[in-house]
Amino acid sequence: MTSTRPVQAVQDSLLVEDVRERLEAMRARESSPCYVVPDYLARDEAEAAEHAFWRQKICEWCYQVVDHSDLDREVVASAASCLDRYLASLLVERSKPAVDRRVLQLSAMTALYLSAKIHERRKLRPSALAGLSKGCFSSEDVVAAEGEMLRALQWRVHPVTGVAFVRELSRLLPSMSRSDSSTSQLARFLAELAVCDYWLATRRPSSVALASILVALERTRGRAPATEFVGSLERSGVDFKYQDEEVAACRERLSELYVVSGFEDDFEGEQDEEKEGCIASPAGVMDGPDASGEDQGRGDNNDMS
Numbered sequence: 001m002t003s004t005r006p007v008q009a010v011q012d013s014l015l016v017e018d019v020r021e022r023l024e025a026m027r028a029r030e031s032s033p034c035y036v037v038p039d040y041l042a043r044d045e046a047e048a049a050e051h052a053f054w055r056q057k058i059c060e061w062c063y064q065v066v067d068h069s070d071l072d073r074e075v076v077a078s079a080a081s082c083l084d085r086y087l088a089s090l091l092v093e094r095s096k097p098a099v100d101r102r103v104l105q106l107s108a109m110t111a112l113y114l115s116a117k118i119h120e121r122r123k124l125r126p127s128a129l130a131g132l133s134k135g136c137f138s139s140e141d142v143v144a145a146e147g148e149m150l151r152a153l154q155w156r157v158h159p160v161t162g163v164a165f166v167r168e169l170s171r172l173l174p175s176m177s178r179s180d181s182s183t184s185q186l187a188r189f190l191a192e193l194a195v196c197d198y199w200l201a202t203r204r205p206s207s208v209a210l211a212s213i214l215v216a217l218e219r220t221r222g223r224a225p226a227t228e229f230v231g232s233l234e235r236s237g238v239d240f241k242y243q244d245e246e247v248a249a250c251r252e253r254l255s256e257l258y259v260v261s262g263f264e265d266d267f268e269g270e271q272d273e274e275k276e277g278c279i280a281s282p283a284g285v286m287d288g289p290d291a292s293g294e295d296q297g298r299g300d301n302n303d304m305s
Helices: 005-031 044-070 074-093 101-119 125-130 140-152 160-170 175-179 180-196 205-220 221-238 245-261 273-279
Strands: none
Touching: 005 160, 005 205, 044 074, 044 180, 044 221, 074 101, 074 140, 074 160, 074 180, 101 125, 101 140, 125 175, 160 180, 160 205, 160 221, 175 245, 180 205, 180 245, 205 221
């Protein structure tokens, strides 16, 4: 009987080489100045807190729109990158004093429309998005804002996302973790959850992705498989600084958000179909189980008006 080990070894080697090449190209793109998301609210702490709150709500709303429209949820991550970089151009490059809520809403709708147009076969119609604004904006407003956003971003509208990094890194997971989808599902969930958080949005997508994988492994498999994964990265030659301060900070932040989200038990114990449906969607989870009625009264995830 012929041994399959040599064949498997070759396949593993080809897999690692393919992942390494993809990750190198992705990291080169995320490092390009035109795709870096700066901390554009650093100058005003009070404004930053208010903006982060409404940005979170709008990202959650975007997830609901793409879910309803049966689009890939990664569209939201791409849209968020375009939104943040566009707002940075307004505040930093053009020295605009502040971004009001109306500008934020229209810019978010436009970024979602633009990203869906680029990355999906099914498009979001400007009129449909305008309808969701409950009369605040017209389809003409969205189309006009699209042109302005494209010019501001210099047509750099293909950002690499944390979700994309998770997808590639998951291919290097230990065999047991690859066969059990709960680890990769949780890692993707965390990467999607990170899109809603302003602080994480200003970190490298690769750092967020690596932190998502490590937190997911620790939650679903324990520390040993997480250590094994780090070892596989080192052996494969993938140049990921797993001990980088930014990765460590992202791990801490994601762990906190995961607990606050209220979905912690869904991955740690028996899972029924209803819970699995919740796990797949971070829309609204940032409210968490401790959200007060006062906070909920400040905005509705389904309403951008």
